[in-house]
Amino acid sequence: MIEIVSCVVAVCDTCRSYFDEDGEGVQHFATVAGARAHLAEDGPEPKGDGLDYLRDTTTPGWQQLADGRLRCWRCETNRLCTEHGHDWTPWQACWCQGRCTIQLRSCQRCGNRQDRYDPATTTEGGERA
Numbered sequence: 273m274i275e276i277v278s279c280v281v282a283v284c285d286t287c288r289s290y291f292d293e294d295g296e297g298v299q300h301f302a303t304v305a306g307a308r309a310h311l312a313e314d315g316p317e318p319k320g321d322g323l324d325y326l327r328d329t330t331t332p333g334w335q336q337l338a339d340g341r342l343r344c345w346r347c348e349t350n351r352l353c354t355e356h357g358h359d360w361t362p363w364q365a366c367w368c369q370g371r372c373t374i375q376l377r378s379c380q381r382c383g384n385r386q387d388r389y390d391p392a393t394t395t396e397g398g399e400r401a
């Protein structure tokens with residue numbers, strides 16, 4: 273026989289991506305409540321003033337906003353970095369190991385990269401010697 277079943281998927285209101293489509297595959301839930309319960313486990317609630325959450329550089333999970341909208345981990349990551357700044361690693365020497373004077377750092381939250389000339393090899397004002 274043919275049976276029609278309906279199921280629930282969670283979609284990011286910002287970028288329209290489906291829950292876990294970039295992970296183990298789009299997850300289907302039996303009920304809206306089941307979907308919300310699963311998302312609640314995925315996305316840690318910001319605690320207290322929210323700063324603990326900010327300092328936590330692990331990937332944020334999906335967020336359920338007060339008005340019921342959803343925000344995927346990627347959009348949440350972008351929001352955190354946009355509103356609170358990137359969470360940079362210390363400057364590190366370029367991977368070429370001294371053949372240039374470039375230093376690199378990356379955001380531990382979103383993976384954004386920056387580079388600069390090693391200030392030890394530049395004159396005041398940041399200009400290259």
Ligand SMILES: [Zn+2]
Nearest residue numbers: 284287344347
């Ligand atoms: Zn999104």
Ligand SMILES: [Zn+2]
Nearest residue numbers: 353358379382
């Ligand atoms: Zn960032």
Ligand SMILES: [Zn+2]
Nearest residue numbers: 366368372374
């Ligand atoms: Zn280099």
